[in-house]
Structure formats: structure tokens, C-alpha cells
Amino acid sequence: MKAAHVPGPGQDFQIVERGIPEPGFGEVRIRVQACGICHSDVLTKDGAWPGIQYPRVPGHEVAGVVDQLGAGVSAWKEGQRVGVGWHGGQDGTCPSCRRGDFRNCRNLKIPGISYDGGYQEYMVAPVEALVAIPDALSAVDAAPLLCAGLTTYNALRHSGALPGDLVAVQGVGGLGHLGIQFASKFGYKVAAIGRGPENAGLAKSLGANLYINSAATNAAQALQQLGGATAILATAPSSKSMSELIDGLAPNGKLIVAGVDFNPIEVTPVQLIMGTRTIEGWVAGTPADNEDTLNFADLSGVRPMIEKYPLERAAEAYARMLSGDARFRVVLTM
Numbered sequence: 001m002k003a004a005h006v007p008g009p010g011q012d013f014q015i016v017e018r019g020i021p022e023p024g025f026g027e028v029r030i031r032v033q034a035c036g037i038c039h040s041d042v043l044t045k046d047g048a049w050p051g052i053q054y055p056r057v058p059g060h061e062v063a064g065v066v067d068q069l070g071a072g073v074s075a076w077k078e079g080q081r082v083g084v085g086w087h088g089g090q091d092g093t094c095p096s097c098r099r100g101d102f103r104n105c106r107n108l109k110i111p112g113i114s115y116d117g118g119y120q121e122y123m124v125a126p127v128e129a130l131v132a133i134p135d136a137l138s139a140v141d142a143a144p145l146l147c148a149g150l151t152t153y154n155a156l157r158h159s160g161a162l163p164g165d166l167v168a169v170q171g172v173g174g175l176g177h178l179g180i181q182f183a184s185k186f187g188y189k190v191a192a193i194g195r196g197p198e199n200a201g202l203a204k205s206l207g208a209n210l211y212i213n214s215a216a217t218n219a220a221q222a223l224q225q226l227g228g229a230t231a232i233l234a235t236a237p238s239s240k241s242m243s244e245l246i247d248g249l250a251p252n253g254k255l256i257v258a259g260v261d262f263n264p265i266e267v268t269p270v271q272l273i274m275g276t277r278t279i280e281g282w283v284a285g286t287p288a289d290n291e292d293t294l295n296f297a298d299l300s301g302v303r304p305m306i307e308k309y310p311l312e313r314a315a316e317a318y319a320r321m322l323s324g325d326a327r328f329r330v331v332l333t334m
């Protein structure tokens with residue numbers, strides 16, 4: 001089989017021939033049909049996550065079909081359509097797992113980091129990482145939903161906002177274009193926030209009720225003129241633009257941070273105390289949350305906008321993702 005692996009930290013992708021892997025106890029082998037390229041794959045490509053063993057195959061937005069069951073697996077069937085997202089397995093024994101909080105397992109396994117991920121024709125995953133894919137959802141559509149979709153869907157459904165409430169989605173990109181769709185389908189009044197006028201039409205076609213160009217308008221003031229946002233889902237990786245939005249929150253409002261930046265968010269205690277506002281970080285979710293995401297997308301028609309590349313062109317596809325010009329998620333097909 002073919003795989004696109006990273007030989008060592010910071011090195012270029014190589015397309016290599018490998019033996020088809022065998023599933024061990026409690027694992028299944030998946031024939032991969034599609035794998036999304038996520039910005040977090042940088043962690044594997046550049047060696048930015050501690051302890052990665054190379055060569056390593058990246059990829060945690062995997063959609064395919066169960067090809068073979070390992071010993072001890074009874075709840076899944078050969079031929080069943082399955083996906084694997086960021087949550088690639090938990091230890092079941094750490095303090096978080098003992099409280100049922102698998103998402104925050106202290107020894108969380110991540111496909112493409114802890115073991116070989118989806119940039120290959122076959123991969124092996126533990127059963128607790130598997131996500132059933134609804135029939136109507138194609139593999140290329142399911143793949144980005146397993147990470148970008150899950151993150152936005154799960155963050156919004158736990159935001160505390162009720163139908164009719166003003167919810168802002170900052171960033172019209174890989175995460176944001178899905179966040180806008182989910183927010184609209186949840187029945188919120190959706191304000192999309194982008195830097196520049198160019199995504200206004202697109203944001204509205206995805207379900208935004210209004211578009212705020214934060215390069216030309218003070219977005220926090222614009223939100224306050226509408227009564228303040230119950231929730232702001234920040235998807236663009238810019239701490240500066242997140243900081244600028246905090247004053248746009250309604251009383252008891254919540255800024256949910258999903259875009260990754262290593263710079264500090266600036267906020268004064270007064271901004272949080274007056275109005276009892278909250279800033280919350282959000283990481284993906286469990287495989288069960290992921291099934292909810294896919295089922296809701298199936299039910300409501302939420303779909304990612306994608307650009308497809310064959311596995312052999314993984315290096316080019318990865319560069320396309322890094323450029324920030326892709327509309328919006330890059331997906332490898334096998």
C-alpha cells in the first residue's frame with residue numbers, strides 16, 4: 001500500500017510503499033477513502049509535539065471502511081463505514097477517564113501523532129476512537145467534519161445560547177465556514193465576523209444573518225448595538241482579534257476559543273467582572289460527540305467546502321492548506 005509519511009521533524013513528505021498493517025487486540029484496520037488535512041498536522045510535520053516517533057504518517061480526519069477486525073472486537077462489522085478524528089483513544093485509567101471525561105484523558109492518543117494516521121491507504125485504530133458515518137454523507141465530506149466540524153458543532157451546542165440569541169462566529173475559514181452553518185441551523189441570529197469585505201456574500205450564503213467587517217468597523221461595538229452576543233466562537237488563529245471582541249459579549253456571554261495562537265489574549269478583569277463574562281477554551285470532543293456531529297450534518301445539510309487531492313500529491317495538498325488560500329478544507333483521496 002501507499003503512504004505519505006514524514007521521515008523526520010521538519011522534513012519533506014515522502015510517498016512510500018509499506019506493508020498493510022495488521023490490527024491488534026481491540027483494534028480495527030480501516031481502508032481509508034479520504035483524509036482531511038488539518039492545520040494541526042503541522043505538529044507532526046514540524047515535530048512540534050513532544051515524543052513523536054518518525055517516520056510518522058499524519059492525519060486525524062479519516063473516513064473509510066472497516067477492512068479487518070482485530071481480536072476482541074465485536075461491536076463493529078467489516079464493511080462498515082467509519083471515521084477517526086482527533087480523539088484517537090484514551091487510557092481509561094487516568095484521573096480524567098475515571099471521571100468519564102475521556103476528552104481530557106491525560107494520555108490521549110492522537111492519530112498521526114501517537115500512531116500512524118490517515119495519509120495512507122490503510123490504517124489501524126483502537127475501537128474507542130471509531131465514529132460511525134451516516135450513509136448519506138460521502139467520505140470526502142465526512143473527513144473535515146470529524147475535526148473542524150466537531151469542534152465548531154460541539155462548542156456551539158455547549159455555548160449556552162438558545163434559539164434566537166445573537167451568536168458571532170469570528171473567522172470565515174476552515175472552522176468558521178462550518179461554525180456559521182451550524183449556528184444558523186441551531187436557530188441563532190448569526191453574525192459572521194471577517195477581516196475585509198470579501199467574505200460577506202459567502203458568509204450570508206452559509207447562513208449568517210449579518211456580516212461584520214472588522215477591518216472597517218469596531219466589531220465589539222457592532223455586536224453591542226445588536227444587544228451583545230450570547231456567545232462568540234473565535235475560529236481565526238489571532239489572539240489580537242479575539243481580544244478585540246470581548247467587549248461585544250452580552251451579560252453572561254462567553255467567548256469560546258477554538259482558533260490556535262500562541263500569543264496571549266488581552267483582557268482586563270473589569271471586562272470580565274462587569275457583565276459576568278467568560279472566556280473558555282474548546283478542544284474537539286469524543287467519538288460519540290463526533291457521531292452527533294455527523295448525524296446532525298446529515299440531518300441539516302451542513303457540508304464542508306473542500307478541495308480534493310490524490311494521496312500521491314500530499315506534499316502539494318499540505319502546502320495548499322498552509323497557504324491559507326484553500327476554500328476551505330483540503331482533503332486527500334485514496
Ligand SMILES: [Zn+2]
Nearest residue numbers: 038040147148
Ligand atoms: Zn484537526
Ligand SMILES: [Zn+2]
Nearest residue numbers: 094097105106
Ligand atoms: Zn485517560
